[in-house]
């Protein structure tokens with residue numbers, strides 16, 4: 001009998017498995033695909049390193065400690081990655097990095113800036129839960145929402161600010177109002193809205209982290225789990241590769257797959273998890289001549305500008321060795337919760353609209369396309385009322401000692417969130433009730 005069966009070899013599953021294996025547990029990881037890593041996939045081709053999923057990881061002390069523990073050196077992003085642009089009326093405007101540059105920047109109108117200045121004098125909301133859109137319009141005004149927060153939300157969640165819950169999707173911001181009565185006062189006191197870490201990747205791209213972990217753990221690829229049953233003090237697992245028994249099971253598969261696997265344990269939980277909405281994303285890799293884009297991280301396109309591109313990263317400027325000499329590798333994002341239909345467009349249609357917009361925005365003459373990745377269910381959306389899923393996960397764990405849930409639909413969507421959550425998840429497994 002296995003001590004712990006981990007379902008899914010994304011970063012959540014691998015990092016939890018790492019902590020447990022280190023403590024002497026016999027851990028077996030089941031992965032349905034032929035390549036491990038879940039969302040973290042890197043394509044190395046013709047001198048290019050293409051990140052098909054996450055591009056950068058925002059590593060704080062806890063993430064750095066994890067990497068040290070597993071024994072992999074991070075690669076730090078170039079200093080220019082601090083420079084980020086927002087597209088507004090035909091121009092790329094650098095996102096202001098200080099209060100003074102905010103007031104000098106053309107990003108917001110004079111009226112828009114005055115509206116932001118009123119924020120410390122407004123009283124907190126009495127509503128128990130608001131969307132990010134409602135919250136930001138109320139505290140900082142519509143312009144700040146359109147040109148600062150909404151592009152940020154599409155950069156992180158590919159989400160719609162009017163659907164996402166401020167309490168669950170941007171918890172730190174929500175807590176500033178709760179604690180200090182004002183975001184500006186709170187942020188100044190805590191300096192809490194800063195980046196909170198350093199941007200990293202790895203030599204050879206983000207999949208190097210996955211390769212590093214899988215070579216030290218027991219992973220069975222192409223072994224999809226089909227059914228899990230709870231019987232007394234154990235779990236019976238039916239997988240493509242056979243039948244297994246485990247003392248504990250950690251399901252890190254996405255919500256919909258987790259729901260499917262839970263059907264024999266709790267039908268109602270299974271139905272609920274199946275409802276979690278994932279926004280689709282199209283990731284397009286393109287090449288332009290070196291020197292034809294400004295220095296920096298990339299740009300975001302506010303939805304109010306009427307373009308289809310959500311944003312573009314200047315990937316070869318972030319880390320060394322991402323593109324051959326003389327070439328600039330760009331990663332384009334389209335789709336998201338505000339433009340989901342683009343996911344079904346033919347490749348040629350996507351390339352032609354991406355080329356048109358890249359030429360308009362960057363003024364480049366020639367664009368070459370390398371690759372297109374379709375993530376039909378890319379990012380779980382922490383929508384209004386999302387707390388019910390967290391409560392459901394807690395209840396399931398309480399009612400089924402030895403069953404644990406993890407993954408980006410529960411404890412934060414970034415790679416760093418998944419790594420941070422793995423410490424607490426692994427502790428729970430080690431202290432399971434019998």
Ligand SMILES: Cc1cc2nc3c(=O)[nH]c(=O)nc-3n(C[C@H](O)[C@H](O)[C@H](O)COP(=O)(O)OP(=O)(O)OC[C@H]3O[C@@H](n4cnc5c(N)ncnc54)[C@H](O)[C@@H]3O)c2cc1C
Pocket residue numbers: 007008009010011012013030031032033036037038039040052053054055056057058223224225226252253254257261281283375378379406407408409412413414415416418
């Ligand atoms: C396009 C894109 C860009 C992103 N950009 C960033 C970024 O720049 N920075 C950042 O921090 N985050 C980014 N993210 C988010 C981040 O990559 C993910 O939230 C994180 O990698 C999720 O990890 P996970 O292990 O929770 O889930 P997943 O990576 O989804 O892993 C779950 C695994 O479970 C497996 N599985 C499912 N069902 C079964 C089954 N029945 N049996 C066996 N295996 C199963 C799946 O095949 C998968 O491998 C991005 C995500 C996407 C899609």
